[in-house]
Amino acid sequence: MIRTPLRPLARILKARERGEDTHAIEAENLRLRHETMRDGARLRAEGRLLVLGAMFAIAFGTIGMRMGALASTAPQEPQAATRGNPIIGQRSDITDRNGRILATNLETHSLYAHPRDMVDPDHAASELVKIFPELKHDKLLADFTGDRKFLWIRRQISPEQMQAVHDIGSPGLLFGPREMRLYPNGAIASHILGGASYGREGVASAEVIGVAGVERKFDERLRDPAREGEPLALSIDLTVQAAAEEVLAGGMSIMNAKGAASVLMDVHTGEIISMVSLPDFDPNNRPTVLTTGDQSDSPLFNRAVQGVYELGSVFKIFAVAQAMDLGLLNQDTMIDTKGPLQWGRFKIRDFHDYGAQLSATDVIVKSSNIGTARIAMQIGAERQQDFLRSLGFMQATPVELSEAPSGAPLLPRQWSEISTMTISYGHGLSSSPLHLAAGYASLLNGGTKVEPTLVRRDTAQSGPRVVRESVSTRARDMLRAVVTRGTASFGEVQGYAVGGKTGTADKPKERGGGYYDDKTISTFASVFPADDPKYVLIVTFDEPSENSGKKPRRTAGWTAVPVAAEMIRRTAPLLGLRPQVDTSEPIGVTLTSN
Amino acid sequence: MRTVLFLMAALAVMGLAFWSYQENYQTRDALGEVRSLHAQIGANHERLGMLRAEWAYLNRPDRLSDLAELNFKRLGLLPLMPDAFGRVDQIIYPLPDVLPIIVPIEVDSAPVPAGEDAL
Numbered sequence: 001m002i003r004t005p006l007r008p009l010a011r012i013l014k015a016r017e018r019g020e021d022t023h024a025i026e027a028e029n030l031r032l033r034h035e036t037m038r039d040g041a042r043l044r045a046e047g048r049l050l051v052l053g054a055m056f057a058i059a060f061g062t063i064g065m066r067m068g069a070l071a072s073t074a075p076q077e078p079q080a081a082t083r084g085n086p087i088i089g090q091r092s093d094i095t096d097r098n099g100r101i102l103a104t105n106l107e108t109h110s111l112y113a114h115p116r117d118m119v120d121p122d123h124a125a126s127e128l129v130k131i132f133p134e135l136k137h138d139k140l141l142a143d144f145t146g147d148r149k150f151l152w153i154r155r156q157i158s159p160e161q162m163q164a165v166h167d168i169g170s171p172g173l174l175f176g177p178r179e180m181r182l183y184p185n186g187a188i189a190s191h192i193l194g195g196a197s198y199g200r201e202g203v204a205s206a207e208v209i210g211v212a213g214v215e216r217k218f219d220e221r222l223r224d225p226a227r228e229g230e231p232l233a234l235s236i237d238l239t240v241q242a243a244a245e246e247v248l249a250g251g252m253s254i255m256n257a258k259g260a261a262s263v264l265m266d267v268h269t270g271e272i273i274s275m276v277s278l279p280d281f282d283p284n285n286r287p288t289v290l291t292t293g294d295q296s297d298s299p300l301f302n303r304a305v306q307g308v309y310e311l312g313s314v315f316k317i318f319a320v321a322q323a324m325d326l327g328l329l330n331q332d333t334m335i336d337t338k339g340p341l342q343w344g345r346f347k348i349r350d351f352h353d354y355g356a357q358l359s360a361t362d363v364i365v366k367s368s369n370i371g372t373a374r375i376a377m378q379i380g381a382e383r384q385q386d387f388l389r390s391l392g393f394m395q396a397t398p399v400e401l402s403e404a405p406s407g408a409p410l411l412p413r414q415w416s417e418i419s420t421m422t423i424s425y426g427h428g429l430s431s432s433p434l435h436l437a438a439g440y441a442s443l444l445n446g447g448t449k450v451e452p453t454l455v456r457r458d459t460a461q462s463g464p465r466v467v468r469e470s471v472s473t474r475a476r477d478m479l480r481a482v483v484t485r486g487t488a489s490f491g492e493v494q495g496y497a498v499g500g501k502t503g504t505a506d507k508p509k510e511r512g513g514g515y516y517d518d519k520t521i522s523t524f525a526s527v528f529p530a531d532d533p534k535y536v537l538i539v540t541f542d543e544p545s546e547n548s549g550k551k552p553r554r555t556a557g558w559t560a561v562p563v564a565a566e567m568i569r570r571t572a573p574l575l576g577l578r579p580q581v582d583t584s585e586p587i588g589v590t591l592t593s594n
Numbered sequence: 595m596r597t598v599l600f601l602m603a604a605l606a607v608m609g610l611a612f613w614s615y616q617e618n619y620q621t622r623d624a625l626g627e628v629r630s631l632h633a634q635i636g637a638n639h640e641r642l643g644m645l646r647a648e649w650a651y652l653n654r655p656d657r658l659s660d661l662a663e664l665n666f667k668r669l670g671l672l673p674l675m676p677d678a679f680g681r682v683d684q685i686i687y688p689l690p691d692v693l694p695i696i697v698p699i700e701v702d703s704a705p706v707p708a709g710e711d712a713l
Contacts, residue, residue, distance in 0.1 A: 570673060
């Protein structure tokens with residue numbers, strides 16, 4: 001760049017000639033130069049400001065536009081990573097102990113209407129009535145033409161029905177996805193599973209909640225997303241359960257009973273392999289709860305858990321076992337059975353007169369009330385209560401059913417000596433068949449307490465000791481003798497060494513005031529194989545009457561025992577128990593040396 | 595020297611920008627793929643659930659016992675009873691294989707009498 005000199009020689013010389021001050025020229029030039037510099041600097045500064053301003057404008061504009069965009073669009077979570085299993089919203093399946101499905105989910109659709117979007121409400125209503133005959137045309141039309149904006153038509157529809165509704169072609173009829181709980185086995189294990197229904201409902205989805213049984217008890221567990229739909233394995237064996245229901249239903253109709261219940265339980269793990277209560281219901285189509293009358297008449301009533309009855313003589317073994325455990329007697333001790341036994345204004349009688357005395361084993365085998373009452377008098381009320389408490393008879397069973405707390409036993413208000421005596425042979429204390437199963441299992445498995453459970457477990461329960469092991473063995477032998485030569489002779493199943501005790505209790509009148517003469521609860525509590533117990537089976541009939549003889553027979557030996565024997569015959573092989581048949585020497589073979 | 599450093603820095607920024615741009619789009623592609631896979635898994639799960647339910651429904655004990663009864667002539671199926679258990683000594687020993695014929699022997703040695711048809 002050519003700089004303008006501050007003292008241009010030409011002008012200086014001229015000024016000198018004229019005698020002017022040359023400094024003025026220099027100053028003038030300096031001023032001009034400074035002005036030029038200032039102008040340049042200003043221009044640059046202005047340019048920078050402009051650029052800066054533009055940058056700010058762009059930055060704020062970008063932010064503003066982004067904010068506008070964020071404000072006007074639907075919210076969406078930013079996703080930088082992805083989770084494992086996306087199908088976790090579903091309710092878990094319930095399976096039996098071998099993984100066979102007891103309850104699962106099905107995708108279906110619900111049908112709802114937006115009446116305002118309907119073009120021809122009359123046509124839509126009449127077509128809908130053709131598909132769903134239970135709907136009323138007039139009511140539908142009134143709903144469609146009224147001022148409702150939204151209307152549920154059906155909660156669940158099948159794919160065929162959905163297609164048919166689709167073919168109506170009305171824009172006001174809409175479908176929403178629905179999950180449906182399905183029990184593929186129908187009425188099998190209905191009381192255990194309970195049932196499910198819808199909780200909060202929306203168009204896009206609906207909450208499936210358990211309403212009874214395992215479904216309700218494990219509702220949280222089944223819906224827990226952290227479990228990722230891991231199925232809940234119950235202790236039930238589907239095949240055994242089906243066989244037990246078939247046998248019990250057959251027995252119930254032959255014995256003309258009003259209801260029946262059975263519990264098959266593993267004595268070591270406390271797992272309930274099958275639990276049946278008849279009459280039953282289909283959990284896919286759960287009947288409504290009775291609003292009047294006795295709840296125990298409803299098919300929803302679980303007799304095995306909720307039905308608390310005086311179970312009768314099946315309790316005798318507890319008194320004898322406790323007396324043996326306390327060292328008061330052994331199996332051969334003679335017990336006074338001279339009757340009737342008078343206590344205050346009560347008289348205790350036996351079914352037959354068994355003479356002056358019987359051995360402790362025979363008290364069980366012949367089922368002597370007097371003998372048991374005398375043993376109970378020796379034990380005393382307090383020790384009896386403690387023993388029954390240790391077997392779980394003082395509170396509701398801890399089984400995993402929502403109905404379990406309603407099966408609390410009925411205990412005498414005041415545990416007097418007469419209560420002690422009557423409870424020893426099963427009167428005055430009402431408990432459920434499941435209580436009895438748990439009590440028998442605890443007594444006979446070697447003498448440690450087991451609690452009934454419906455969840456599959458693979459290890460034995462190691463509960464507190466109830467009786468000594470030797471007492472448990474002797475109790476088993478007594479129960480075996482009941483079957484071989486006592487009241488339960490129909491209970492013999494070849495190869496399985498069944499042991500058990502019968503119990504026939506008159507039903508108390510509902511309004512109080514004594515007992516019915518012709519209504520009984522007949523129970524058979526059994527254990528098999530008696531030499532190495534694996535399972536206990538309780539079979540109870542409500543008001544049975546076996547009419548093949550001249551007089552109707554209601555005792556357990558004629559009603560519950562044969563059915564229980566048949567049940568063992570059917571279920572024991574399914575449980576993998578091999579019959580132990582004594583094999584004689586091979587015919588035609590002579591040992592020549594040993 | 596400084597200019598070179600500036601230039602290098604600028605180039606590095608551009609390179610990183612290009613790299614992150616590519617990574618971003620690859621991630622989005624991967625996420626999209628995962629979404630579609632999830633949708634597929636979901637559909638398959640649903641299908642599997644349906645098939646399982648159907649299997650359980652077809653194998654329900656009531657139906658099986660009815661079918662066993664209907665086809666009793668053909669299959670002869672009975673409920674499992676205690677007598678179905680056998681003992682090991684009830685099983686016969688495996689029969690020995692027939693030995694191979696090494697030296698063939700003439701069995702049909704008698705000559706056919708003349709005049710009779712050998713049929």
